[in-house]
Amino acid sequence: MRVLNDFSFELQAQCPDTGARAGVFHTPHGIVETPRFMPVGTLANVKTVTPAHLKDAGAQMVLSNTYHLHLQPGEDIVAQAGGLHKFMAWPGPILTDSGGFQVFSLSDLRSITDEGVKFRSPRDGRMINITPEKSIEIQNALGADVIMAFDECAPPGVGRDAVEQAMDRTYGWLKRCISANQRQDQALFGIVQGGEYLDLRAEAARQLVDLDLPGYAIGGVSVGEAPEIIDQVVKHTAPLLPDNKLRYLMGVGSYREMARAIGHGIDVFDCVIPTRLARHGCALVDGERWNLKNARFREDFEMIDQGCPCYTCQNFSRAYISHLLRSQELLAYTLLSIHNITELIHFTQRIRQSILNGTFRQDFARWLDEPIH
Numbered sequence: 001m002r003v004l005n006d007f008s009f010e011l012q013a014q015c016p017d018t019g020a021r022a023g024v025f026h027t028p029h030g031i032v033e034t035p036r037f038m039p040v041g042t043l044a045n046v047k048t049v050t051p052a053h054l055k056d057a058g059a060q061m062v063l064s065n066t067y068h069l070h071l072q073p074g075e076d077i078v079a080q081a082g083g084l085h086k087f088m089a090w091p092g093p094i095l096t097d098s099g100g101f102q103v104f105s106l107s108d109l110r111s112i113t114d115e116g117v118k119f120r121s122p123r124d125g126r127m128i129n130i131t132p133e134k135s136i137e138i139q140n141a142l143g144a145d146v147i148m149a150f151d152e153c154a155p156p157g158v159g160r161d162a163v164e165q166a167m168d169r170t171y172g173w174l175k176r177c178i179s180a181n182q183r184q185d186q187a188l189f190g191i192v193q194g195g196e197y198l199d200l201r202a203e204a205a206r207q208l209v210d211l212d213l214p215g216y217a218i219g220g221v222s223v224g225e226a227p228e229i230i231d232q233v234v235k236h237t238a239p240l241l242p243d244n245k246l247r248y249l250m251g252v253g254s255y256r257e258m259a260r261a262i263g264h265g266i267d268v269f270d271c272v273i274p275t276r277l278a279r280h281g282c283a284l285v286d287g288e289r290w291n292l293k294n295a296r297f298r299e300d301f302e303m304i305d306q307g308c309p310c311y312t313c314q315n316f317s318r319a320y321i322s323h324l325l326r327s328q329e330l331l332a333y334t335l336l337s338i339h340n341i342t343e344l345i346h347f348t349q350r351i352r353q354s355i356l357n358g359t360f361r362q363d364f365a366r367w368l369d370e371p372i373h
Helices: 049-059 066-071 075-080 100-104 132-142 160-180 199-209 227-240 255-264 273-279 311-315 318-326 331-357
Strands: 009-014 021-026 030-033 037-038 062-065 096-097 111-114 118-122 125-128 146-148 187-192 215-218 247-248 268-271 282-285 288-291
Touching: 009 331, 021 331, 030 331, 037 331, 049 331, 062 066, 066 075, 066 096, 066 125, 075 132, 096 247, 132 146, 132 160, 146 288, 160 187, 160 199, 160 215, 187 199, 187 331, 199 215, 215 227, 215 311, 227 247, 227 255, 255 331, 273 282, 273 331, 282 331, 311 331, 318 331
Parallel strands: 037 268, 062 096, 096 146, 146 187, 187 215, 215 247, 247 268
Antiparallel strands: 009 021, 021 030, 111 118, 118 125, 282 288
């Protein structure tokens, strides 16, 4: 019998031609079969869909955000509700981001020191001080299964010195996060930073691996860099992380990026793409983006995707969803979100099965061999 705080990663199969892995990540609230796409529920909800929709879509782990939940409703309220799982009625595994990326995106409202980050709340203007210790305190109160270390995400184009400073600060903050963590039923992951500089990525990975954490993330690769830079960084960094630990690539969710990253040895992904595109009227179909507000869909009575098992594709036509969008009916965003989330999860499920079958390289050559630009 597995103990409550067992966060082991079980490797089941590996592609002989690439670094692609199929495995199982164990958490107190259930397993995550990898590779797997994870929907983002920033404010303790995945926008426009219910937990039942997520379960039907094949979701196993979802994400929430420390920064946003600290601002509203506040971690104390979530704790009073019994933690995130009960608060949002999601019984499966949950991961909380540290809030670092969101804080650092407030470039005109915050100041960074080795101690932490001070920023003015965009909600009410009050000054807030987030330190590594405070980030962990908030995440301990929220009660997610996986919590992320507070890190500094240097934006692209700032130069090597600034990237190296952010990397060193991230490592110092990680050690403080480890000391501050008060719960054994939460797995604290470190984040490999280092920008586009491969030697810095290697140094950061070595530092984190020496700390023997339950899992590792690659951060700072979806903040404005060119696709070829992202691919190069992931290809170089993922193999440096332990074979027996979960590998998480933050903020990535396109077919090509996920397929290639899986080929480099990544296990799980998160991205806001499926629900954000849905709110703009777009459906994901085999890696393409279809704007269902376009005139060609007004009299198109086919399902969005005949091969998709989701509730939307089993019941509604493109013409109906186009009508809902043109009428600004909220149901359109729910139906498109259900489809888009299912689409990305099932894409990673198909990859998982191909790795188990030993056919990943052949089955997904279209995405692995496609030129990056």
